[in-house]
Amino acid sequence: xxxFPLTPDDRAEMLGALGLSSTEELFADIPAAIRIQQPFxxxxxxEPEVVERLERLAAKNLNAKSTPSFLGGGIYRHYVPxxxxxxLMRAEFYTAYTPYQAEVSQGTLQAVFEYQTMICLxxxxxxxxxxxxxxxxxxxxxxxxxxxxxxRKRVLAAGSLHPQYRATLRTYLHLQGLELxxxxxxxxxxxxxxxxxxxxxxxLIVQSPNFFGLVEEMAAAGQWIHAAGGIFVHAFAxxxxxxxxxxxxxxxxxxxxxxGQSLGMPPSYGGPGLGIFAAKEKYVRRMPGRLIGEALDAxxxxxxxxxxxxxxxxxxxxxxxxxxxxxxxxxxxNALIYLSLLGEEGFRQVAEQxxxxxxYLADRLQxxxxxxxTFAAPFFNEVAFTIPGSPQALNAxxxxxxxxxxxxxxxxxxxxxSSWLVAAxxxxxxxxxxxxxxxxxQWRGGLA
Amino acid sequence: xxxxxGVTELIFEMSRRGCTGCSLTSLDVPQAGIDFPTRAGIxxxxxxEPEVVRHFTVLxxxNFALDIGFYPxxxxxxxxxxxxxxxxxxxxxxxxxxxxxxDSTAQGALELLWELxxxxxxxxxxxxxxxxxxxxxxxxxxxxxxIARYFQEKGEKxxxxxxxxxxxxxxxxxxxxAGCQVVVVRSDSRGGVDLEDLQAKLxxxxxxxxxxxxxxxxxxxxxxxxxxxxxxxxGGLLYYDGANLEGTCGYAxxxxxxxxxxxxxxxxxxxxxxxxGGPGSGPVGVKQMLESFLPVPVVNKKADGAFTLDWERxxxxxxxxxxxxxxxxxxxxxxxxxxxxxxxxxxxxxxxVLNANYLLSLVKGTYELPYDRICKHEFxxxxxxxxxxxxxxxxxxxxxxxxxxxxxTIAFPLIVDGALMVEPTETESxxxxxxxxxxxxEIEEEARTHxxxxxxxxRNTPVRRIDDVAANRSPVLRWK
Numbered sequence: 039x040x041x042f043p044l045t046p047d048d049r050a051e052m053l054g055a056l057g058l059s060s061t062e063e064l065f066a067d068i069p070a071a072i073r074i075q076q077p078f079x080x081x082x083x084x085e086p087e088v089v090e091r092l093e094r095l096a097a098k099n100l101n102a103k104s105t106p107s108f109l110g111g112g113i114y115r116h117y118v119p120x121x122x123x124x125x126l127m128r129a130e131f132y133t134a135y136t137p138y139q140a141e142v143s144q145g146t147l148q149a150v151f152e153y154q155t156m157i158c159l160x161x162x163x164x165x166x167x168x169x170x171x172x173x174x175x176x177x178x179x180x181x182x183x184x185x186x187x188x189x190r191k192r193v194l195a196a197g198s199l200h201p202q203y204r205a206t207l208r209t210y211l212h213l214q215g216l217e218l219x220x221x222x223x224x225x226x227x228x229x230x231x232x233x234x235x236x237x238x239x240x241x242l243i244v245q246s247p248n249f250f251g252l253v254e255e256m257a258a259a260g261q262w263i264h265a266a267g268g269i270f271v272h273a274f275a276x277x278x279x280x281x282x283x284x285x286x287x288x289x290x291x292x293x294x295x296x297x298g299q300s301l302g303m304p305p306s307y308g309g310p311g312l313g314i315f316a317a318k319e320k321y322v323r324r325m326p327g328r329l330i331g332e333a334l335d336a337x338x339x340x341x342x343x344x345x346x347x348x349x350x351x352x353x354x355x356x357x358x359x360x361x362x363x364x365x366x367x368x369x370x371x372n373a374l375i376y377l378s379l380l381g382e383e384g385f386r387q388v389a390e391q392x393x394x395x396x397x398y399l400a401d402r403l404q405x406x407x408x409x410x411x412t413f414a415a416p417f418f419n420e421v422a423f424t425i426p427g428s429p430q431a432l433n434a435x436x437x438x439x440x441x442x443x444x445x446x447x448x449x450x451x452x453x454x455x456s457s458w459l460v461a462a463x464x465x466x467x468x469x470x471x472x473x474x475x476x477x478x479x480q481w482r483g484g485l486a
Numbered sequence: 487x488x489x490x491x492g493v494t495e496l497i498f499e500m501s502r503r504g505c506t507g508c509s510l511t512s513l514d515v516p517q518a519g520i521d522f523p524t525r526a527g528i529x530x531x532x533x534x535e536p537e538v539v540r541h542f543t544v545l546x547x548x549n550f551a552l553d554i555g556f557y558p559x560x561x562x563x564x565x566x567x568x569x570x571x572x573x574x575x576x577x578x579x580x581x582x583x584x585x586x587x588x589d590s591t592a593q594g595a596l597e598l599l600w601e602l603x604x605x606x607x608x609x610x611x612x613x614x615x616x617x618x619x620x621x622x623x624x625x626x627x628x629x630x631x632x633i634a635r636y637f638q639e640k641g642e643k644x645x646x647x648x649x650x651x652x653x654x655x656x657x658x659x660x661x662x663x664a665g666c667q668v669v670v671v672r673s674d675s676r677g678g679v680d681l682e683d684l685q686a687k688l689x690x691x692x693x694x695x696x697x698x699x700x701x702x703x704x705x706x707x708x709x710x711x712x713x714x715x716x717x718x719x720x721g722g723l724l725y726y727d728g729a730n731l732e733g734t735c736g737y738a739x740x741x742x743x744x745x746x747x748x749x750x751x752x753x754x755x756x757x758x759x760x761x762x763g764g765p766g767s768g769p770v771g772v773k774q775m776l777e778s779f780l781p782v783p784v785v786n787k788k789a790d791g792a793f794t795l796d797w798e799r800x801x802x803x804x805x806x807x808x809x810x811x812x813x814x815x816x817x818x819x820x821x822x823x824x825x826x827x828x829x830x831x832x833x834x835x836x837x838x839v840l841n842a843n844y845l846l847s848l849v850k851g852t853y854e855l856p857y858d859r860i861c862k863h864e865f866x867x868x869x870x871x872x873x874x875x876x877x878x879x880x881x882x883x884x885x886x887x888x889x890x891x892x893x894x895t896i897a898f899p900l901i902v903d904g905a906l907m908v909e910p911t912e913t914e915s916x917x918x919x920x921x922x923x924x925x926x927x928e929i930e931e932e933a934r935t936h937x938x939x940x941x942x943x944x945r946n947t948p949v950r951r952i953d954d955v956a957a958n959r960s961p962v963l964r965w966k
Contacts, residue, residue, distance in 0.1 A: 067708050067859070072742040077831070078736065079828055082825065096574075096578070109586045112808060113809075133553045135557070139887060146549055171765075172808050182663075253522045284523055307592065309620070337949075351623070352655040361623045362621070382530040
């Protein structure tokens with residue numbers, strides 16, 4: 039096996055040095071009744087065979103690189119500058135682990151410190167951690183943190199929060215004996231607080247732009263929950279929106295969290311992405327996850343190290359703020375390099391292009407008879423249309439013509455069975471958008 | 487790794503107005519009016535591409551990494567990360583897949599997940615896996631949710647999770663996060679679970695015992711079948727923390743030991759890179775009686791051979807995170823399993839265990855070994871004796887950095903005074919082990935004759951010893 043340096047002679051010599059005559063003796067402490075004698079029936083393939091097998095599997099999938107796609111829903115296709123993969127593939131980064139030995143991990147540590155700063159700039163928040171698994175778990179951890187701050191057991195979350203974030207939240211809250219209250223949206227698709235009590239709520243979680251792409255009125259929502267002493271959580275599933283929309287701190291969010299896949303990562307069938315988590319400084323000791331801080335070495339030179347580890351599981355065990363250990367460090371580095379390359383102007387332009395492309399798409403779709411926007415509120419780069427007929431059927435029709443359409447909302451939102459959610463990013467050319475609209479019109483014509 | 491390269495400016499300190507590191511295609515659609523308030527500037531740095539590339543290349547050179555040298559971080563299984571795994575995960579047919587595209591357009595990805603599930607079942611002796619959990623600790627949480635759901639369904643109120651005193655910190659933290667009470671079980675004089683203490687703590691409130699086997703001392707618990715019998719007799723279930731699967735993979739399966747739920751770490755046993763702290767992947771396997779509770783979606787294979795995602799599972803615990811987990815990590819692990827095959831997986835463990843025992847034999851007389859038995863893939867030494875020279879385990883670790891090695895895991899497990907937890911893995915050569923042993927022996931001698939060499943270590947690294955106490959006093963967590 040090419041990954042194993044020991045030769046048969048090495049093995050014999052080492053066993054001899056241990057006074058053993060066979061490898062089996064190393065496993066004599068395993069009860070004979072359960073000791074396996076035969077290797078598993080998994081054939082070993084040569085490297086060319088493995089490559090062939092994996093390439094064959096990959097070829098069975100339709101990928102958005104070769105197919106125009108209008109899918110969003112928390113995973114977006116943005117342009118990834120070429121330099122990123124070359125830097126991420128520096129073995130010094132990807133073959134290292136958690137920076138337990140700070141003196142030989144300054145590369146990772148400084149990068150995370152820079153990442154934390156980038157997230158603070160994007161959200162306007164005071165402190166960011168070194169990353170969570172994804173947007174869904176970041177939101178769940180935010181709810182648990184709000185519980186620990188307020189001591190309250192009622193979690194309010196917008197019904198327009200990403201359905202998979204809500205599902206994850208339910209799983210996390212259930213065993214803790216916390217109640218999850220889902221807040222409806224109004225006719226415009228925006229948060230409707232009129233029927234809900236803020237009293238005794240640990241937090242209010244609002245996604246903006248929400249799952250339907252709509253921009254929420256965050257300042258009002260923040261004031262509403264703060265008046266009752268609860269924590270205000272800004273969730274996001276499209277980090278590119280932070281290039282255009284007001285930052286979380288501007289509407290007084292206590293926690294900003296969400297998915298960072300948009301920051302230079304491919305869609306990857308949903309993972310790995312990046313869980314972003316930032317908060318106000320006064321809550322830093324309640325935060326989950328790793329934090330990197332500035333330090334000095336014995337020569338008085340600037341350095342970086344893990345700080346406030348007394349919140350974490352390896353020190354505090356069952357009293358830790360979270361059980362997280364491995365996070366998404368390389369994805370955080372990915373986001374950091376992406377933001378460094380795009381810079382102030384580039385990142386803003388990506389956000390603006392997303393906005394303009396999605397609005398062009400929406401305008402053109404409105405010209406197709408029978409299609410109308412499901413909601414009237416302002417949106418960022420994603421918009422739901424109510425269509426005549428079944429969204430699944432429309433998607434199937436588009437797929438036949440080489441286009442990945444939108445998300446049929448009916449499965450996650452039973453009240454929106456005729457709604458079809460489409461997203462556009464800077465990657466969708468005018469030509470692609472026009473082609474999509476033409477096919478939708480064609481389908482509509484066939485339907486009528 | 488570069489030795490002394492001086493301070494590297496932060497990317498924000500290098501920023502110069504007027505630079506850009508990207509080129510976007512011009513907007514080809516009409517501009518629309520923006521009908522909501524927008525933000526003012528963000529404050530992101532502006533640099534050209536070569537400056538960004540150089541900055542991160544310079545930073546990378548301040549890291550020690552597996553491709554540079556020996557990285558014996560115990561319980562982390564820092565084995566070689568095969569390059570072909572990275573190439574496979576980068577194939578556009580995997581990396582460019584969107585999780586909302588129809589199942590019919592992702593058949594290759596679903597087949598891969600299905601096949602990986604089958605392989606993991608065979609390797610661990612379980613009946614079904616979910617690949618959703620994103621890391622080991624996340625898998626633990628999923629496993630405990632599954633067990634809690636199982637008892638809820640049976641109408642039994644159980645809320646205690648037993649955890650040995652040698653357990654990883656994530657075990658008690660996960661139990662607490664699952665809303666359970668943690669009760670600690672003592673280790674016996676051979677480093678295993680103390681059977682008497684276990685019996686005393688078992689009751690009809692005990693939901694599960696979480697166990698790593700081999701445990702964090704690198705020792706296989708010979709009483710495992712008795713332990714399983716006791717826990718099951720008390721009505722509880724057994725949870726297997728797969729952090730140490732490396733020690734028995736191909737020689738014994740947790741499913742056969744009596745475990746009901748297991749998690750495995752694809753980033754440990756199955757060679758996917760640790761990435762400076764992640765992403766990992768922590769698939770969870772269960773015995774049949776727990777299958778209906780698995781998180782959604784579950785990959786199914788239909789009679790006609792087509793694969794689908796099953797979302798309609800009324801008994802499910804729900805979701806543990808979005809989508810299908812860290813899919814690209816699964817691609818890498820699957821590539822690895824195919825590369826090794828059954829024979830290779832067995833050789834992997836044999837070599838890992840042989841390497842650990844051989845390395846142990848080279849340092850045993852000089853360093854205290856609290857539990858003197860044949861170890862599995864890792865072992866734990868005590869640096870207790872260094873106290874007489876005014877030294878701590880940290881000093882030993884920092885001196886190892888000077889000598890060009892990464893330090894082992896230190897000060898863990900907690901039951902060993904000044905623990906050095908050493909895991910060489912199967913991807914180290916005999917001579918690499920001998921060099922490391924030599925360094926440990928030299929350090930012991932230095933401790934006796936020139937303790938200041940340890941106290942002042944490291945000198946040979948990009949920065950010298952860091953003042954963690956000061957860094958924690960008033961933490962600076964961002965550049966301003």
